[in-house]
Amino acid sequence: MHAKNQGDYPRDSSPKISFIQRHLRLLILWPLSALLLMALLWGVVYSKLENDKRILQENAAKQAVSISKAYAQYLTRSIEQLDQLAQQIKYGWEQSKGYLGFEEMIGKGLLNVPQFSSVAIYDVDGHPLTTSIPVTQMFTVADREYFKFHAQNTSTELRISTPTIGRLSKERIVQVTRRLENADGTFAGVLVLGLAPEFFTLFSEDPILGHDGVLAFIGNDGIERVAQMRGRKDDALSLVSFPLRAEYTTPNVIGNARQYSDIDTHFIATQKLKGYPFYVMVGLSKEDILLPYENNLAMYRKIAIVGSMLLLLFAGTAMWMSIRLAWRKQQADAIRETYRIATEGGNEGFYILLPSRDRNEYITDFQVVDCNEKGASFYNMSKDKFTGVRVSDFYSGAYFDNVMQAYRIAMETGFFEDDYEVPPDSPVDAEWLKRKFVRSEDGLAVTLRDISEPKRHEREMARLATEDGLTALPNRHWFMAYLPKALEHAKANQTMLAILFIDLDDFKNINDTLGHSAGDQLLCTVAQRLRSVLRPTDKVIRIGGDEFTVILEAIHSEEEAAHIAFRINQVLREPFDFARGNGSQKNKIGGSIGISIFPRDGQDVETLIKNADIAMYAAKTGSKGQFRFYDHTLYENIKLRINTEQELQQAIREDQFIIYYQPRVHTQTGKLLGIEALIRWQHPTRGLVMPNDFISLAEETGLINQIGELVVDKVCAQLAHWLKQGVDAVPVSVNVSPHQFNEGKVKKSLAASLAKYAVPASLLEIELTESAMMRNIGDIFDELTAINQMGIRVHVDDFGSGYSSLSLLQRLDMDILKIDQAFTSQLGRGKDGEIFFTAIVSMAKALGMRVVAEGVETVEQLRILQTLSCDEVQGYYVAWPLPADNIADMIRKQNLFP
Numbered sequence: 001m002h003a004k005n006q007g008d009y010p011r012d013s014s015p016k017i018s019f020i021q022r023h024l025r026l027l028i029l030w031p032l033s034a035l036l037l038m039a040l041l042w043g044v045v046y047s048k049l050e051n052d053k054r055i056l057q058e059n060a061a062k063q064a065v066s067i068s069k070a071y072a073q074y075l076t077r078s079i080e081q082l083d084q085l086a087q088q089i090k091y092g093w094e095q096s097k098g099y100l101g102f103e104e105m106i107g108k109g110l111l112n113v114p115q116f117s118s119v120a121i122y123d124v125d126g127h128p129l130t131t132s133i134p135v136t137q138m139f140t141v142a143d144r145e146y147f148k149f150h151a152q153n154t155s156t157e158l159r160i161s162t163p164t165i166g167r168l169s170k171e172r173i174v175q176v177t178r179r180l181e182n183a184d185g186t187f188a189g190v191l192v193l194g195l196a197p198e199f200f201t202l203f204s205e206d207p208i209l210g211h212d213g214v215l216a217f218i219g220n221d222g223i224e225r226v227a228q229m230r231g232r233k234d235d236a237l238s239l240v241s242f243p244l245r246a247e248y249t250t251p252n253v254i255g256n257a258r259q260y261s262d263i264d265t266h267f268i269a270t271q272k273l274k275g276y277p278f279y280v281m282v283g284l285s286k287e288d289i290l291l292p293y294e295n296n297l298a299m300y301r302k303i304a305i306v307g308s309m310l311l312l313l314f315a316g317t318a319m320w321m322s323i324r325l326a327w328r329k330q331q332a333d334a335i336r337e338t339y340r341i342a343t344e345g346g347n348e349g350f351y352i353l354l355p356s357r358d359r360n361e362y363i364t365d366f367q368v369v370d371c372n373e374k375g376a377s378f379y380n381m382s383k384d385k386f387t388g389v390r391v392s393d394f395y396s397g398a399y400f401d402n403v404m405q406a407y408r409i410a411m412e413t414g415f416f417e418d419d420y421e422v423p424p425d426s427p428v429d430a431e432w433l434k435r436k437f438v439r440s441e442d443g444l445a446v447t448l449r450d451i452s453e454p455k456r457h458e459r460e461m462a463r464l465a466t467e468d469g470l471t472a473l474p475n476r477h478w479f480m481a482y483l484p485k486a487l488e489h490a491k492a493n494q495t496m497l498a499i500l501f502i503d504l505d506d507f508k509n510i511n512d513t514l515g516h517s518a519g520d521q522l523l524c525t526v527a528q529r530l531r532s533v534l535r536p537t538d539k540v541i542r543i544g545g546d547e548f549t550v551i552l553e554a555i556h557s558e559e560e561a562a563h564i565a566f567r568i569n570q571v572l573r574e575p576f577d578f579a580r581g582n583g584s585q586k587n588k589i590g591g592s593i594g595i596s597i598f599p600r601d602g603q604d605v606e607t608l609i610k611n612a613d614i615a616m617y618a619a620k621t622g623s624k625g626q627f628r629f630y631d632h633t634l635y636e637n638i639k640l641r642i643n644t645e646q647e648l649q650q651a652i653r654e655d656q657f658i659i660y661y662q663p664r665v666h667t668q669t670g671k672l673l674g675i676e677a678l679i680r681w682q683h684p685t686r687g688l689v690m691p692n693d694f695i696s697l698a699e700e701t702g703l704i705n706q707i708g709e710l711v712v713d714k715v716c717a718q719l720a721h722w723l724k725q726g727v728d729a730v731p732v733s734v735n736v737s738p739h740q741f742n743e744g745k746v747k748k749s750l751a752a753s754l755a756k757y758a759v760p761a762s763l764l765e766i767e768l769t770e771s772a773m774m775r776n777i778g779d780i781f782d783e784l785t786a787i788n789q790m791g792i793r794v795h796v797d798d799f800g801s802g803y804s805s806l807s808l809l810q811r812l813d814m815d816i817l818k819i820d821q822a823f824t825s826q827l828g829r830g831k832d833g834e835i836f837f838t839a840i841v842s843m844a845k846a847l848g849m850r851v852v853a854e855g856v857e858t859v860e861q862l863r864i865l866q867t868l869s870c871d872e873v874q875g876y877y878v879a880w881p882l883p884a885d886n887i888a889d890m891i892r893k894q895n896l897f898p
Contacts (some may be wrong), residue, residue: 030322034315038308045300053293057267060289064269068282071215072271075200079276082193083158086178090156090191093121093180098188102132118169118194121180122147124187131168139167141190150179150190160225160278166194174200174225200226212285214266220277349375349448352440355411356390363408366391366444378428378448394427410437410444419451431455468542470520471527479541479549483605486553490598493554497598498561499608500550501616502530502568505590505624507546514587518578522589525576533567549612558597558629565593565627573625590625592616601630614638645701647683648694652706656682659714660881661732663896664852664874667866670897672890674731674765676874677715678881679707695737704737705745711735712753716764718884720757727888733765733795741768741780747787761791767818769797784812798854800840809847817844821855821875827864838868845869862897 102119120131126142128135141147146161161175173194180188200217209215216227266283273279352370355363367390376386379394395403410416416437422428431452438445466478474482483499490497504526511519523546530540530548539551550568552561568591575586594616602608611630617638619628628634651657657679664674681689698704715732722729740746746766754761766787768780784794793815800820809817819840826833837853844851853865856875865873878896890896 030315030319034311037311041307041311042304045304049293049297049300052296053290056289056293060267060284060286061269064267064282064284067209067215067284068269068271068280071280071282072273075217075278075280076273076276078199079158079160079273079278082176082195086158086176086191086193089119090178090180093191094183094188098129102130116193117171117173117196118166118192120168120192120194121189122192123189124151126190128168129189133168135168141167141192144175146175146177146192147190150177151187153179154185155179156181158276160219162223162225163197169194172197197226209282209284211288212265213288214281214283216281216283218279218281220279225278347374347449349378349446351375351444351446351448353391353407353444353446354442355407355444363404363411365404366407369443375446375448378430378450380427380429399423399425406435407437407444411439414439419455471524471542473527473540473542473548475541476543479543479551480605482539483551483608486551487598487605487608490553495553496555496557496600498550498552498555499596499598499612500552500561500565500568500627501543501594501609501612502548502550502591503593503616503620504546504548504572505592505620507589510587510589514578514585521578522576526572529571529574530568533571534564538564561595561597562627562629565595568593569625569627592620592624593627594619594630595627596630611635641697644694644697645703648681648698648701648703651681651683652703652710655710656684657707657710657714658682658883659711659718660883661887662874662881663879663887663890664733664872665878665896667853667862667870667873670878670895672730672893672896673872674733675887676733676767677711677735679711699737699739702739704739705743708737708740708746709749709753712749712764713756716753716757716759719759719763722888722891723759725888727891729763730891731763731765731793733767735797736766736768738768738780741783744783746783747790750787750792751790765793765795765816767795767797781812788813795852796849809849814847814849816852816872817847817849818852818854818874824853824855824861824865824875825857828858828860834864834868837865837870841868841870 102121116132118131118133120133121129122141123129126140126144126147127138146159149159156179159177161177163172163174165171166173166175171194174197176193176195178191180191182188201215214227217225219225265286267286267289268281268283270279270281350372351368353366354369356365356367358364368387371383371386373383376383379386391403391407392400406416406418416435418435420433420435422430422433428448430450432450432455434447434449434451436447466474466481468475486497504522507519507522510522523542526548527540527542530550534540534550535552537553539553541549541551543549550564552564555561572589572591575588578585578587594612594614596602596608596612596615598608601611614634615628615630618634619626660678660680661675662678663672664676665672679691679695681691681694683689695704695707698707712734715734719729719732736746740749750764750766753759754764768784787794794812795816795818796809796814797818798820799817800823817840819837823833823837823840827837841851850871852872852874853861853870854874856862856865856873856877858877861875862873862877877898879890882890
């Protein structure tokens with residue numbers, strides 16, 4: 001039977017429509033009731049708020065009028081006092097005919113007004129005639145507006161100006177002025193009373209104005225005299241001026257009266273001063289006045305919102321409780337039908353199972369009461385035949401118990417889900433299933449999805465993540481995941497476990513000479529050979545590059561690990577065949593193996609790996625192709641080596657090296673012919689360290705290149721110093737490591753130092769061992785040719801201690817042959833030593849090279865060398881290596897023989 005598409009099933013919505021029609025009254029009644037109650041609640045709240053707001057506004061208007069009246073009365077009394085005082089002073093001045101002095105009045109106590117900043121009378125030209133403050137510098141007030149007014153008008157009324165800086169008091173004042181006249185009524189000057197602006201303020205510390213309240217003292221001319229505003233953060237009592245807005249007017253102020261720019265935010269009241277051409281204005285902040293309203297507004301809104309939510313919750317709960325029983329059955333039917341239709345054409349199998357119970361209500365079986373075609377196909381049946389079957393029809397024994405256990409858990413908890421690996425004897429046609437069980441009423445809704453393909457993909461991805469792509473061996477990731485489990489197993493069984501770290505010797509040469517494809521071929525062959533000598537239970541892993549690791553489990557002695565390591569070394573020593581053109585080429589490599597044993601060498605993964613690595617490193621630094629077990633002395637040696645390397649790096653940074661010089665003299669006369677530069681390390685704690693203790697480490701770590709450049713630089717600097725002192729310097733030879741030639745920078749380094757210190761090339765020589773020349777002939781030939789062309793002579797050092805060929809010596813065109821001290825020490829002990837020495841001298845002469853005997857320590861050796869026609873000698877008999885300070889005097893001597 002084929003599965004139907006979703007669209008093939010009829011959609012009968014009449015039960016839903018019928019249910020809605022039957023219960024429409026319940027669906028509408030409760031929400032509608034809640035909405036009506038909410039509307040009533042919000043109406044009451046806003047009505048209360050608006051009434052409170054209206055009352056606050058009315059009270060604010062009354063308060064503003066009351067404050068303005070009080071302020072007007074205060075200013076009226078203050079101005080009356082000023083007017084009377086000004087008339088008295090004017091009268092006294094005019095009666096005294098200009099002889100009235102304020103100093104005298106103050107002395108007699110006749111002029112003692114604390115509010116006055118200054119009192120002054122100015123003549124017809126504006127110059128001060130008498131003042132309450134001593135005049136330190138003459139000035140005029142003829143340019144002041146009040147002076148011009150009084151000079152041009154006969155009015156003797158009191159005038160009050162806007163605040164300004166007084167020229168007499170140097171303070172901010174309000175100037176109260178009156179015209180002075182002569183007996184004939186002509187202009188005689190001006191009386192000026194300077195008052196602090198605070199004289200005209202009221203309620204400066206009273207909170208009656210609120211946070212942003214305003215008081216203003218305004219003239220009949222519409223110009224503000226004094227204003228104050230509370231609530232300023234910078235200065236709550238500051239006297240401020242506000243911009244005019246002439247387009248606004250109020251009935252109580254004349255037409256050109258000013259209005260404040262924030263009038264829309266204040267309740268304004270004005271009053272005219274009785275008998276004087278001034279007004280006062282009071283502004284109470286609407287924000288302050290309406291603050292209780294705003295607080296109540298937020299509170300009442302919260303009350304209304306909470307009440308509305310409670311009403312809605314009540315309506316929803318009541319509606320839900322009213323239709324719950326009827327809706328529940330219809331919803332369950334609709335969900336089952338919808339789910340069946342939705343899953344019929346999908347990739348998931350769907351079943352409805354009902355349990356069978358015994359007398360004790362224990363579930364003993366399940367029966368399929370509904371399913372889709374996909375669900376039936378898992379059992380290779382049609383939907384019609386599969387409906388009605390029982391679980392026990394397909395499963396029995398332990399398999400049946402396992403399936404029933406999952407079903408029972410779902411019935412108890414309401415849900416169960418897992419990824420299930422299908423056993424081989426299962427009737428289900430799949431490898432892996434995604435099972436999901438959901439309890440529905442007294443049954444189970446079951447969905448199955450075939451996840452076999454994703455699981456296969458997952459296994460493949462896991463394999464790729466833990467497998468080396470080149471050799472198909474397990475990789476480092478697998479190794480780090482497996483080793484902890486292996487250690488736990490070894491602990492539980494009280495057995496030993498060995499880790500073998502294998503590093504291929506000279507693998508880099510294969511890559512460099514034959515190419516990376518040959519290197520890959522070699523690694524694959526190594527993997528095959530390792531497998532061939534290991535036990536089936538042993539694990540071989542490629543860590544990376546040319547490093548492999550072997551895990552030996554369940555071993556009982558160190559000899560077992562040693563035996564396997566020996567077999568690995570043997571199989572790695574066998575030649576490897578590489579395709580070369582039409583034929584093949586055999587190459588030999590080896591392997592250095594480090595071994596750590598559990599539990600002897602460590603109890604955890606990190607320690608065992610570290611110790612195996614240390615043992616491998618020790619095996620590699622010795623003779624290659626060997627294996628070593630870990631012991632503590634290896635760690636100490638490596639630690640010492642690492643510390644020395646770090647100290648050597650620090651020595652290079654801090655220039656802890658000094659140069660000693662050993663003379664090289666003519667064999668017959670003892671005349672100084674040259675000097676060999678010998679490096680010493682002035683260690684801060686170990687003292688003077690000889691080169692044998694650090695040069696080999698410097699060569700292995702690559703630090704020799706920096707040390708070599710440093711020596712050349714020091715030698716050239718010393719030569720330049722001797723030349724500057726007038727010393728007749730002789731050539732100085734410097735030992736050059738073959739590693740420096742590998743970098744191809746020897747010529748460049750020599751040329752740079754010679755140029756830096758302006759030293760002739762003839763004063764610098766280099767020494768190179770014969771073994772180094774033979775190993776690196778391809779690398780150093782061009783460099784030596786270029787050095788010869790610069791005029792720098794080249795020595796063959798320690799000749800006889802290694803191996804070389806005559807053709808190579810002739811080809812390289814060397815200048816000096818230095819015979820190793822091992823041969824010099826044999827002189828005087830028999831004829832064989834003299835015969836061998838004579839042969840070397842003859843060969844060197846034939847090649848046009850001078851011969852230097854190293855290590856001459858006795859007069860007997862010197863006498864023999866003189867008879868053998870050796871050109872030069874060097875050794876302790878002539879002189880020990882000495883610091884540079886001792887060499888200048890030695891150069892000045894003619895004969896250095898004792």
